[in-house]
Amino acid sequence: MRHVLEFDSIRLSFGGRMILCDVYMKCETGKITGLLGRNGQGKSCLFNIVYGELQAEEKSVRFDNVSVAQGFMRPDLLRFLPQFDIIPKSFTISRVFDDFGLDYRELEKRFPEFASKHRVAVGKLSGGQYRFIQTYVILKAESRFVILDEPFTHLMPLQIEKVIELIREEKENKGLLITDHLYRPIIEIAHRLYLLTDGKTHPVRTIDEMEELGYVAAVR
Amino acid sequence: MRLVKKIRLIGHFYRSFWLLSSLITAACMVLFWEYGFSIFSTLLWFKLATLFLIFRFIKSYKAREFYYYHNLGVSKLLLWGVTLSFDLLVYLILLFQVNRFR
Numbered sequence: 001m002r003h004v005l006e007f008d009s010i011r012l013s014f015g016g017r018m019i020l021c022d023v024y025m026k027c028e029t030g031k032i033t034g035l036l037g038r039n040g041q042g043k044s045c046l047f048n049i050v051y052g053e054l055q056a057e058e059k060s061v062r063f064d065n066v067s068v069a070q071g072f073m074r075p076d077l078l079r080f081l082p083q084f085d086i087i088p089k090s091f092t093i094s095r096v097f098d099d100f101g102l103d104y105r106e107l108e109k110r111f112p113e114f115a116s117k118h119r120v121a122v123g124k125l126s127g128g129q130y131r132f133i134q135t136y137v138i139l140k141a142e143s144r145f146v147i148l149d150e151p152f153t154h155l156m157p158l159q160i161e162k163v164i165e166l167i168r169e170e171k172e173n174k175g176l177l178i179t180d181h182l183y184r185p186i187i188e189i190a191h192r193l194y195l196l197t198d199g200k201t202h203p204v205r206t207i208d209e210m211e212e213l214g215y216v217a218a219v220r
Numbered sequence: 221m222r223l224v225k226k227i228r229l230i231g232h233f234y235r236s237f238w239l240l241s242s243l244i245t246a247a248c249m250v251l252f253w254e255y256g257f258s259i260f261s262t263l264l265w266f267k268l269a270t271l272f273l274i275f276r277f278i279k280s281y282k283a284r285e286f287y288y289y290h291n292l293g294v295s296k297l298l299l300w301g302v303t304l305s306f307d308l309l310v311y312l313i314l315l316f317q318v319n320r321f322r
Contacts, residue, residue, distance in 0.1 A: 072290035079291050086287040099292055
């Protein structure tokens with residue numbers, strides 16, 4: 001069965017400056033939705049509002065047309081990887097996998113660099129491995145939708161490829177909403193793309209459309 | 221999520237401030253042994269004030285880790301509600317035990 005996450009009517013301002021005012025995004029299970037935008041446009045704020053971590057002046061977040069104000073109370077519906085590290089550094093990898101109900105042997109089998117590291121605290125891993133573990137557990141854990149805020153940060157090109165592979169795999173089971181400054185992989189894997197600029201989301205399809213809205217020219 | 225896992229997560233969160241809180245409780249017990257019920261309300265307010273300071277500190281120091289707990293279905297309200305209530309309950313029980321043996 002197909003499930004839908006939609007949000008709109010979001011208004012957010014800081015000190016009189018309007019950050020978000022005209023947002024509409026739709027994310028479906030089985031699909032990858034990409035959100036692009038330059039620094040400071042409010043992408044992370046938007047995701048935090050959808051997740052319920054940040055209070056907006058107005059918002060409407062709906063799962064299958066049912067309003068859910070605090071997404072973080074429903075990990076069965078939504079999980080969120082912010083752009084920073086969230087796993088307590090003293091936790092071992094096996095502990096984290098146990099918390100998320102995942103099988104560590106599966107990770108070992110697919111990614112031999114983690115072989116026999118189940119008792120290692122995540123804080124002892126390299127920055128890339130630490131980020132990779134976080135992305136892996138959030139992606140793999142059971143949920144209808146997953147938001148990934150800059151999942152490629154701190155990753156080496158080889159690790160980015162692995163994450164893209166995981167994202168493609170997991171989209172079969174859930175709906176994925178992703179943003180990252182590495183816009184090429186996002187454009188490549190996303191079924192639907194939005195560009196956030198001046199507090200508004202614009203559905204976009206081509207690089208030219210992004211250029212018209214002032215995005216690609218800034219990073220080309 | 222299973223209750224056992226939730227308790228384990230809350231326990232881990234409590235470990236981030238239990239040592240400091242226990243030292244404050246121990247100091248209050250010593251003072252209560254010396255002066256008895258005459259300073260009970262002062263000690264209670266002292267404990268509440270230190271818990272508030274701990275709350276403020278952990279809230280910003282561990283802000284990012286709350287996302288981990290949220291992704292596992294454990295809200296901040298549950299984390300703080302259970303740990304602070306437990307800490308205060310232990311504090312009161314210990315003070316009353318001190319009073320019994322004075």
